[in-house]
Amino acid sequence: MAKNPGRCWRCRRCGTLLGVERGGKLHLKYKNAQYMVEGTVTAVCHRCNELSAMMTTGSRQDQDARSETPRSGA
Numbered sequence: 001m002a003k004n005p006g007r008c009w010r011c012r013r014c015g016t017l018l019g020v021e022r023g024g025k026l027h028l029k030y031k032n033a034q035y036m037v038e039g040t041v042t043a044v045c046h047r048c049n050e051l052s053a054m055m056t057t058g059s060r061q062d063q064d065a066r067s068e069t070p071r072s073g074a
């Protein structure tokens with residue numbers, strides 16, 4: 001099932017996994033809750049309290065919408 005492992009977002013100081021980016025969205029897990037966020041995210045490492053920030057590569061949905069090019073000739 002782990003076909004798309006995504007991009008790991010790790011603490012820049014101790015390497016603790018903070019989240020995983022998939023499809024332009026950052027997946028965060030906290031206990032039984034899961035979050036999907038876009039844009040610039042800042043997190044405090046629960047291990048070393050280092051502040052880490054990352055920006056997702058999302059917000060490119062405009063290009064997907066354009067793929068619906070009307071083509072004649074069925």
Ligand SMILES: [Zn+2]
Pocket residue numbers: 011012013014015016045046047048049050
């Ligand atoms: Zn850390």
